[in-house]
Amino acid sequence: MVGLWRMEAPGMPESVMPEGVMPESKASNLALRDARSSDAQAVAELHATVWREAYDGIAPAAAVDKLNAAYRQTAWLEALDEKTNSRTTLVADCGSELAGFISFGASNNPLYGDRAEIKHLYVGNAWRGQGIGRRLLGLAFRRLHSAGHTAVGLAVVEDNTNARLFYKALGGVETITFEDPGPLWKSKNVLVEWQLPAELE
Numbered sequence: 001m002v003g004l005w006r007m008e009a010p011g012m013p014e015s016v017m018p019e020g021v022m023p024e025s026k027a028s029n030l031a032l033r034d035a036r037s038s039d040a041q042a043v044a045e046l047h048a049t050v051w052r053e054a055y056d057g058i059a060p061a062a063a064v065d066k067l068n069a070a071y072r073q074t075a076w077l078e079a080l081d082e083k084t085n086s087r088t089t090l091v092a093d094c095g096s097e098l099a100g101f102i103s104f105g106a107s108n109n110p111l112y113g114d115r116a117e118i119k120h121l122y123v124g125n126a127w128r129g130q131g132i133g134r135r136l137l138g139l140a141f142r143r144l145h146s147a148g149h150t151a152v153g154l155a156v157v158e159d160n161t162n163a164r165l166f167y168k169a170l171g172g173v174e175t176i177t178f179e180d181p182g183p184l185w186k187s188k189n190v191l192v193e194w195q196l197p198a199e200l201e
Contacts, residue, residue: 030099030132032139035089037080042098043091044073050122058159063184079103087119090139092132099127102136104144111178115193116144118154134170138200145196152196155180155189167192170200
């Protein structure tokens with residue numbers, strides 16, 4: 001599942017910028033770059049914080065309590081290990097903190113068929129509303145298309161209405177619903193799909 005935040009307003013999406021380029025705003029000092037193993041703690045902390053903000057009141061309390069930064073860090077240390085990782089993770093780096101991140105690659109989930117998968121997309125509360133999520137997603141699309149993928153999907157929890165509206169505003173098409181058994185929470189999810197190349201209007 002992509003555990004998304006209370007998303008950036010989908011009203012007037014900005015055009016996709018060239019790789020790593022941000023507009024003049026609070027985000028003007030941000031750089032989009034590949035994550036490094038040394039980012040594992042910061043990514044885990046952002047992941048845990050934003051997931052809890054998005055799913056407190058939706059997910060069971062036991063899952064919200066368990067999925068803390070320490071729990072997430074174990075997985076991110078493995079995911080960002082250059083010797084073992086199978087996905088690409090990009091971060092939005094402002095120098096003193098990470099504003100957001102996205103993780104993507106080929107999927108081993110049969111529900112995705114031939115689609116690549118966006119596994120995670122998160123933006124911190126202080127950085128929302130500046131198009132960072134859109135830019136991370138757009139850069140992931142370009143990377144996946146360059147690698148030969150023709151379609152990409154992501155799973156979003158059915159009750160995460162704001163996330164679903166955000167993806168719809170960016171041209172995502174909802175295809176199927178399914179239950180994610182998860183280790184701590186059986187959630188009903190919606191698979192959102194884009195054909196590549198995709199322009200995020």
